[in-house]
Amino acid sequence: MTSQILPARANPPAAAPLRRFFSEYGHECVVALAILVLLVGVGLYNPRFISARNLGSIFSGNAYVAIAAIGMTILIVMRQIDLSVGALIGVLATISGSIAVSGAPIWLAWLAPVLCGMAINAVSGLLVAYAGIPAIVVTLGMMAVLQGGLISVTGGAWISNLPADFLLAKMAVFGLPMPLVWAIVLTIAAGLWLRLTPYGRSFYLIGGNAEAARAVGLPVRRRIVMAFVIHGAFAGLATLMFATQLQVIQSTTPPNLELLVITASVIGGVSILGGTGTVFGSSLAAVLFAAIGSALIFVNVSAYWQRAFIGALILLTVGADMLRRRRAASAGGK
Amino acid sequence: MLKRHGHEAVLAVLVVGALFILSLQSDRFLTLDNLLNQSRLMAEVALVALPMTFVIISGGIDLSVGSTMGLCAILVGVLWQSAGLPLPAAIALSLLAGLACGLFNGLLIIRFGMPPLIATLGTLALYRGLAEGISQARSVRGYPEWFARLGQGDSWGLPSQVWLVLLMLAICGIVLGLTRWGRTIYAIGSSETAARFAGLPVDATKYAIYAATGLASAMAAIVFVSRVSTTRSDMGTGLELDAITAVVLGGTSIFGGRGTILGTALGLILVQTLENGLSLAGVKGDGTVVLIGLVLIVTLLVGALMDRRLRA
Numbered sequence: 303m304t305s306q307i308l309p310a311r312a313n314p315p316a317a318a319p320l321r322r323f324f325s326e327y328g329h330e331c332v333v334a335l336a337i338l339v340l341l342v343g344v345g346l347y348n349p350r351f352i353s354a355r356n357l358g359s360i361f362s363g364n365a366y367v368a369i370a371a372i373g374m375t376i377l378i379v380m381r382q383i384d385l386s387v388g389a390l391i392g393v394l395a396t397i398s399g400s401i402a403v404s405g406a407p408i409w410l411a412w413l414a415p416v417l418c419g420m421a422i423n424a425v426s427g428l429l430v431a432y433a434g435i436p437a438i439v440v441t442l443g444m445m446a447v448l449q450g451g452l453i454s455v456t457g458g459a460w461i462s463n464l465p466a467d468f469l470l471a472k473m474a475v476f477g478l479p480m481p482l483v484w485a486i487v488l489t490i491a492a493g494l495w496l497r498l499t500p501y502g503r504s505f506y507l508i509g510g511n512a513e514a515a516r517a518v519g520l521p522v523r524r525r526i527v528m529a530f531v532i533h534g535a536f537a538g539l540a541t542l543m544f545a546t547q548l549q550v551i552q553s554t555t556p557p558n559l560e561l562l563v564i565t566a567s568v569i570g571g572v573s574i575l576g577g578t579g580t581v582f583g584s585s586l587a588a589v590l591f592a593a594i595g596s597a598l599i600f601v602n603v604s605a606y607w608q609r610a611f612i613g614a615l616i617l618l619t620v621g622a623d624m625l626r627r628r629r630a631a632s633a634g635g636k
Numbered sequence: 637m638l639k640r641h642g643h644e645a646v647l648a649v650l651v652v653g654a655l656f657i658l659s660l661q662s663d664r665f666l667t668l669d670n671l672l673n674q675s676r677l678m679a680e681v682a683l684v685a686l687p688m689t690f691v692i693i694s695g696g697i698d699l700s701v702g703s704t705m706g707l708c709a710i711l712v713g714v715l716w717q718s719a720g721l722p723l724p725a726a727i728a729l730s731l732l733a734g735l736a737c738g739l740f741n742g743l744l745i746i747r748f749g750m751p752p753l754i755a756t757l758g759t760l761a762l763y764r765g766l767a768e769g770i771s772q773a774r775s776v777r778g779y780p781e782w783f784a785r786l787g788q789g790d791s792w793g794l795p796s797q798v799w800l801v802l803l804m805l806a807i808c809g810i811v812l813g814l815t816r817w818g819r820t821i822y823a824i825g826s827s828e829t830a831a832r833f834a835g836l837p838v839d840a841t842k843y844a845i846y847a848a849t850g851l852a853s854a855m856a857a858i859v860f861v862s863r864v865s866t867t868r869s870d871m872g873t874g875l876e877l878d879a880i881t882a883v884v885l886g887g888t889s890i891f892g893g894r895g896t897i898l899g900t901a902l903g904l905i906l907v908q909t910l911e912n913g914l915s916l917a918g919v920k921g922d923g924t925v926v927l928i929g930l931v932l933i934v935t936l937l938v939g940a941l942m943d944r945r946l947r948a
Binding site for chain 2: 383385429433434435436438439440442443444445446447449450451453454557561564565568604606607608609610611612613614616617620621624628
């Protein structure tokens, strides 16, 4: 039964390469297919939907969700969760913006959110790993602290007059919008790191079976703290793509952002039971959300129905995943 | 005694301490008027937090309560004003809808085997989305006079909705502490497999507690609509986190198997006392939120350390 303690995708059966790819990345393919169907379907109805300009704006405007979902995916693979990520991004945006308008060098305004994100999440990680308080409770408390702290420090004032060279998300690389490039590069880098390095794979081992991980000598508690810190770094990077889109930074945090990020991870195939899931899936799911939100407008459905669609989509995806898993389990039992 | 109810004792001391310190900060705090008004304001969270205690003791969680509340509030308004039903009928249908929302959560969790966190995360989006879609961001106003009595008036010397909370408190306390159903809930939370092998009605009990939570959310919605005389689709946003905070602060283990109604009641009182007392003492609302977050973390930290000491 070694397959129980190894990452679920580390040891695929020998098969034709294409079949092997589908059996390993079946879930990601389903999400990608859903995106494709949506793009073609809505594009036939209203060609303006698939214009390069519209697609570019919806994907780069939502790239920060995909980036934040990378860190969340690592956490959920480890059977942890972070409810405070929305509030954290709000706090980091304000920190970054305050530094930018204070006249300090711009690189400092870009670096600070990443470092602060790592430091704040290190506190959550330590409380979870060493004090033994469940992550859902620690991060619930952290959410209150960050949200309340942000408003009481800023007094609700917005930051405006941001220097033009601060607006990272407005820049382009080889003609592609910066947020899109970052989301793609970070997803691929994180995906390869998790899949190919022993360190990255240890997260799957711990999430799949913490006892076994401890038995083979992995420092489980240190890795849990590390997962929180890495997640904090991605929250900082997401903040950069979020806060530098507009001329102003609001002191309120985007409502329900944490749920959007968690949902992207889950729809992307990260099992909440730990041990499986990839960042490719979570990024694709973030793309899918962005596309759905925009598509509803292009087919003349009121945007107020958007959340109902996303909710139904979550339940369908998870339901299909449960069925697939049950079928796989009964097939394996024979 | 202290070993069994250590957490409740700590909480009770915290509540008394908070009452004492806060009454020194403002002479408007410890007055009958203020305390009655506070009990009115905490009614909606209390109605939801009490059955939520059952859900969390059973090892589950329900994130969809705030959205259920929003959907039920919208249904009252739309059925009454747009569909032209009499208000009592609209209220009854809205309560039924809350029950249905809870049962649907149960269906996803029990029949389809989804983890409760994920299933109710999905229904959180779904129910809120339905509320937004049905209402199209229009609010409903102009409720009749008699309806306001539930949320704004007094009955027998207390705010009307407080009687509803006390009734819910009594029912939940008795069911959890003194009946077979209550013990079944603890058994499910400790080990669902063992409970199943012991022949306990695991599935029926779980359906019942999710349905009860849905129904309670609908009741909270009606109390809320009556209190503010308006219906909007964003009602109850964040209610799930307030309710869970009160339950967990009350000593219920998020892993299940442990917790009491008394603890949840104390948790609710502590949160409301801090919010009100601090705002009267001149702390802005957001500073209060920070403190509640800190109290939550520190209480659990102390609890975890005490547990370790007791075991060692």
